[in-house]
């Protein structure tokens with residue numbers, strides 16, 4: 001039986017010291033020009049001291065037009081390199097493997113932040129306030145592919161072990177994957193395979209410029225009604241992806257315990273088909289050691305957690321005790337500050353219902 005303390009390997013041979021993954025968490029702690037702040041670095045470094053096998057950074061935009069939030073760090077320019085290098089060097093001081101999550105917000109990169117009309121695979125309704133997105137021209141899609149490649153190269157130069165391509169949660173890569181949000185008729189639109197082309201060109205381009213030791217992980221939302229992705233589509237997407245030189249897949253389930261009409265969890269559905277071909281990380285609503293073991297028993301190679309790691313930065317060490325049951329929300333601001341969240345991050349967490357004692 002798999003246990004949380006086992007080491008495992010990605011497809012390229014990168015050894016991960018245990019099965020705990022810190023999932024990406026936007027935290028709004030960085031600087032206006034996209035450079036990393038000490039607060040953001042400290043927050044991640046503290047979780048690597050807490051024993052996570054993988055530390056994933058917050059989503060980081062590869063083009064200025066892709067920024068989703070204030071205080072989000074960027075990877076779109078060499079002026080980000082010193083901060084990235086400081087973070088990678090700190091994380092390398094411990095056992096954790098370090099991954100930068102690369103993304104572009106697409107239609108979810110607000111004009112109030114970027115100063116531009118949001119763009120997407122197609123012209124899509126965003127909101128009454130924001131209006132509609134603009135469809136990227138074919139040349140602009142190619143420029144975006146190039147920006148992902150350049151960003152990945154920067155991450156390797158800075159000393160990270162890999163990148164996670166954020167193809168989940170309805171951002172630009174997902175907007176290309178979705179049948180509702182992608183109605184293009186160039187090579188980036190059409191059937192599932194064609195809608196994968198944006199992602200696949202990014203992967204191939206990155207592989208050409210980074211070393212074989214540098215890992216590429218892809219994060220997907222297995223089902224998304226809004227943008228038009230079904231579980232069957234996702235299985236097809238994974239089928240295409242495993243033919244590429246990627247090293248792991250990360251599925252974002254939000255609730256790993258939710259079952260499909262056939263009573264299987266999404267983790268089980270996907271792992272039973274693919275985990276012999278590629279390691280699968282699964283994330284969503286894991287809190288206790290028993291929850292984590294459930295995900296491993298469903299066939300995942302590793303377990304991602306986000307919220308529980310905020311008040312419990314040592315979760316990855318403590319979860320090795322099979323009876324570990326960390327305390328539940330709400331948390332006081334002081335508890336979160338003590339766990340290396342800055343006042344800005346605590347303020348952001350006040351917006352997550354029921355998380356902070358004096359929040360929503």
Ligand SMILES: Cc1cc2nc3c(=O)[nH]c(=O)nc-3n(C[C@H](O)[C@H](O)[C@H](O)COP(=O)(O)O)c2cc1C
Pocket residue numbers: 023024025026027058059101166168169219252253254283284285286304305306307308352
């Ligand atoms: C504050 C916060 C910020 C998040 N930011 C990101 C992000 O930048 N990229 C991403 O892929 N997921 C993001 N997520 C989703 C988490 O990675 C994770 O999938 C989700 O919270 C479910 O896991 P959990 O139940 O362990 O929190 C965020 C979640 C939280 C709570």
